[in-house]
Amino acid sequence: MVKQVLKSFNILQFQEDLLQWYYANKRDLPWRKSQDPYRVWVSEIMLQQTKVDTVIPYYYRFMEKFPTVYDLAEADEQDVLKAWEGLGYYSRARNLQSAVREVVATYDGKVPDTPEELGELKGVGPYTKGAILSIAYNQPEPAVDGNVMRVFSRVLKIEDDIAQAKTRKLMEEYVREVISKEDPSSFNQAIMDLGATICTPKSPGCMLCPIAEHCKAYEEGIQEQLPVKKKAKKQKLMEYVVLLIKNDKEEYLIEKRPSNGLLADLWQFPMIPIAKVNQITDFVFQNYGVHLELMVSKGKLTHVFSHIKWDLEIRAAEAKMGTVTKESARFVKKYELKDYPFPVSHQKMMKYID
DNA sequence: AAATCGGGGCA
DNA sequence: TGCCCAGATTT
Secondary structure, eight states: OOHHHHHHOOOOHHHHHHHHHHHOOOOOOGGGGGOOOHHHHHHHTTTTSHHHHHHHHHHHHHHHHSSSSSHHHOOHHHHHHHTTTTOTTHHHHHHHHHHEEEHHHHHHTTTOOSSHHHHHHHTTTTHHHHHIIIIIIIIOOOOOOOHHHHHHHTTOOOOOOOTTTHHHHHHHHHHHSSSSOOOOOHHHHHHHHHHHHHSSSSSSOOOOTTTGOOOHHHHTTTTGGGGGOOOEEEEEEEEEEEEEEEESSEEEEEEOSSSTTTTTTTTEEOEEEEGGGGHHHHHHHHHOOOOOEEEEEEEEEEEOOOOEEEEEEEEEEEEEEOOOOOEEEEEEEEGGGGSSSSOOOHHHGGGOOO
């Protein structure tokens, strides 16, 4: 099947046209200044489901704080999460540190250069494994991300649903056949640059495309119809009251979220499910050991995740007595809040604090 | 195979 | 609003 599609495809000419364009037009990105596998690795984790422009400032700060695998391996998890604060998908940060510790312990601090060893590391899936092998170690391995699937679906007119897992495997087969054996690092990065700047999801710039003459979708004028992707289902609504609880020492009650699930290990102000809205003081006393006097509502805000939508009402409260009984909760001064990693939704609430 | 896991930018 | 983004892991 793969060979059949590629029968009428000039692989060598495609490689040359793509690479010539890349050598002349490649983006100047901070993680392209060296082939240090650790630097490549960090960049690839940060770039998962995240735009280049968003990553750049995080990447600079992270590499300054954790320049080598040893610095990251020895760091406190909370410091790593603080460096990741606002970037999202926080399990990436925890998995990265866990994997780096594995590299220090098992591979003497040297990032592995085989698919088998790399694939065993936490947070390193098929894409990241291929990206490290090709970009840092110059091996002709596929690194199939959203860009690659979009470009290849158009160039070869592949109409499979790219939301399905088996389609990624199919794409890897194509890339193995088409990838440059002389410069696989540049080849993979060239496809990504092309996907990010020319072969974009909407209104692709085919008139500027260096490989338009190889593109079956362009030939038929169906580039806007590809790739095929099943629609995502809409977010589930979750409603909470969020309490900004201040005690007589001008401290605020915060708690650490569980180490599994949504926003794992990040901190937040206490959230009360809307179903308990009529028993807030009881709920807080039972769960936190704190007696409350509820104050005015400070306003509402919404926060949208990939699969959940939070509707939040912000409510002030004063702690009257009692000691905090919840293990994961504590009162902290306003100026100490900056030392804890908070999700963006709770950063938005800081402005309601006196 | 489908659900989970964040946040920002864009039309 | 819905869609996409240099995806991986869990169910």
